[in-house]
Amino acid sequence: MRIATSLACLTMALALPARAAGLPPDAAVNPAAPNKTLEPNVVANSGRLEWVPFKRDLTDWPTLSHEDKRSTAKPRKVKLSQPLNGDPARGREIAQRSDKGYCIVCHQMPGEDWPGTVGLNLSNFKQRKYADEAVFQLLFDARVINAQTVMPPYGTNNILTEQEIRDLVAYLQSIE
Structure with a gap:
C-alpha cells in the first residue's frame, strides 16, 4: 500500500x-x-x-521540478499562540496518514518498517529538546528557516489544520 x-x-x-x-x-x-x-x-x-x-487529482500540488513555474504561497512565519494542547495519539495517526502528514515517507520513525531516507531521523526526538514553537514553525512552514527545504509547508498550504500541527508537535515531542 x-x-x-x-x-x-x-x-x-x-x-x-x-x-x-x-x-x-x-x-x-x-x-x-x-x-x-x-x-x-x-x-x-x-x-x-x-x-x-490515479485515484486522486494531484495537479494542484507543487512539484519538485525546476520547470514548475506555477506560483506558490510565500513562506509564512507563525507564532505558537496559547499552550500547545496537542494530543500525541492523534499526532501519531497524522504522521502515518498518506492524506495528512505522512512523515514516514521521508523520515525514520520508531516502530515503522518503512524507513524514510530524506529527512531527519525522528527516533528519540524528545531528547533533542527542541522548543514547541520551533517545531510548530517547522511543520507549519519550514521555508521560513530554510528556503531550499523540501519539507512541505503543511500549514501555509492548508494540508494540516493548526490543531493537527499541534497534535503532531505533541507526538514528536513525546518520542523517547
Whole structure:
C-alpha cells in the first residue's frame, strides 16, 4: 500500500508530456483521465509500463521540478499562540496518514518498517529538546528557516489544520 502510494506520488516527476496548464513538461498528467493524474502500472510478463489514472487529482500540488513555474504561497512565519494542547495519539495517526502528514515517507520513525531516507531521523526526538514553537514553525512552514527545504509547508498550504500541527508537535515531542 505504502509503496503504491509513494509510486503514485512520484508520477509527478516521471517523463510524460504534461497536458495540463502550468504544469512542467515532465508531469504525468492527462486532463482526459478521471482524476487527471496518472500512475505507472507494470504490465505483467511484458517488461512494460502503462499509464493509468490515479485515484486522486494531484495537479494542484507543487512539484519538485525546476520547470514548475506555477506560483506558490510565500513562506509564512507563525507564532505558537496559547499552550500547545496537542494530543500525541492523534499526532501519531497524522504522521502515518498518506492524506495528512505522512512523515514516514521521508523520515525514520520508531516502530515503522518503512524507513524514510530524506529527512531527519525522528527516533528519540524528545531528547533533542527542541522548543514547541520551533517545531510548530517547522511543520507549519519550514521555508521560513530554510528556503531550499523540501519539507512541505503543511500549514501555509492548508494540508494540516493548526490543531493537527499541534497534535503532531505533541507526538514528536513525546518520542523517547
